[in-house]
Amino acid sequence: MKNNILIVDDIHPIFIEQAEALGYTCNYQPDITPAEALSIISQYTGLLIRSKFQVDKTTLDTATNLRFICRAGAGMDNIDEDYAIKKGIHLLNAPEGNSDAVGEHAIGMLLALMNNFNRADAEIRAGEWKREANRGFELKGKTVGIIGYGHMGRSFARKLSGFEVNVIAYDKYRTGFSDHYAREVSMEEIVKHSDVLSLHIPLTPETKGMVDDEYLFHFKKPIFLLNTARGKVVKTQAVLNAIKQGKILGAGLDVLEVEKFPVLGEQPWFSDLKQNGKILLTPHVAGWTFDSYRKLSEVLAQKLAALKLLP
Numbered sequence: 154m155k156n157n158i159l160i161v162d163d164i165h166p167i168f169i170e171q172a173e174a175l176g177y178t179c180n181y182q183p184d185i186t187p188a189e190a191l192s193i194i195s196q197y198t199g200l201l202i203r204s205k206f207q208v209d210k211t212t213l214d215t216a217t218n219l220r221f222i223c224r225a226g227a228g229m230d231n232i233d234e235d236y237a238i239k240k241g242i243h244l245l246n247a248p249e250g251n252s253d254a255v256g257e258h259a260i261g262m263l264l265a266l267m268n269n270f271n272r273a274d275a276e277i278r279a280g281e282w283k284r285e286a287n288r289g290f291e292l293k294g295k296t297v298g299i300i301g302y303g304h305m306g307r308s309f310a311r312k313l314s315g316f317e318v319n320v321i322a323y324d325k326y327r328t329g330f331s332d333h334y335a336r337e338v339s340m341e342e343i344v345k346h347s348d349v350l351s352l353h354i355p356l357t358p359e360t361k362g363m364v365d366d367e368y369l370f371h372f373k374k375p376i377f378l379l380n381t382a383r384g385k386v387v388k389t390q391a392v393l394n395a396i397k398q399g400k401i402l403g404a405g406l407d408v409l410e411v412e413k414f415p416v417l418g419e420q421p422w423f424s425d426l427k428q429n430g431k432i433l434l435t436p437h438v439a440g441w442t443f444d445s446y447r448k449l450s451e452v453l454a455q456k457l458a459a460l461k462l463l464p
């Protein structure tokens with residue numbers, strides 16, 4: 154069997170260079186359709202994907218020679234992980250490659266929200282000069298609650314040092330992680346003390362729809378909400394409701410329950426979302442920078458080398 158990798162998305166060429174130095178042959182097909190990929194996948198021992206390609210049971214059953222999947226990114230929610238592991242397929246991802254990007258994006262969103270950057274900018278362009286309506290909040294002295302203290306949560310916490318904030322973090326799957334940047338707390342404490350809530354958790358059946366009306370109702374203080382994780386973790390309608398009730402002061406959403414047009418524009422909540430000046434939107438780019446583009450490839454190539462699948 155050949156040692157070859159089918160690459161079905163856009164990645165920095167350094168991956169190909171390094172994989173070929175290890176002895177792999179790469180077939181770079183960033184524009185391949187899922188159907189086309191499925192029709193040739195049985196010829197490959199490796200597959201490299203980003204988020205647009207779904208690796209479900211059918212794909213895994215068709216990929217009879219597959220030994221590893223490289224995910225150029227962090228989220229593995231587009232892979233049927235359990236089934237792949239059952240088939241003995243190695244799964245590699247690269248959160249180390251885009252955690253700085255996500256941490257910085259979250260910081261940028263937070264400062265922009267707290268100081269009404271997007272709304273004030275739009276107002277001036279429309280001929281309105283409103284100082285009082287655009288009075289901001291300072292980060293200093295606030296409590297920032299982080300849910301999920303993996304690569305992304307830790308990166309955000311590190312980048313908050315210097316802002317003189319109290320950083321608390323909760324992670325269901327990790328304990329004993331308090332460090333220089335964040336203090337480990339329970340979910341109850343996050344809900345009780347946070348002025349800012351930033352989500353850094355994967356999408357799983359358990360986290361799907363986690364941030365809903367009921368969850369937001371329990372927060373003791375009005376919060377700024379950041380979601381740079383996965384859109385389906387947050388119910389968009391609940392965010393709109395909480396803004397109306399004054400429970401959310403601003404929301405920075407890099408990811409949405411449904412992404413891309415036209416399907417996004419067809420959602421019942423989309424017109425309210427569009428008109429709400431307390432919501433700042435970006436198109437799922439928190440982890441996608443000119444810098445992370447190369448780092449993701451480098452991290453994956455290193456992990457592939459460490460697998461030592463080739464003699």
Ligand SMILES: O=C(O)[C@H](O)COP(=O)(O)O
Nearest residue numbers: 203204226227228440441
């Ligand atoms: O999971 C990630 O790393 C980010 O969400 C980026 O995903 P992408 O592969 O779509 O850029």
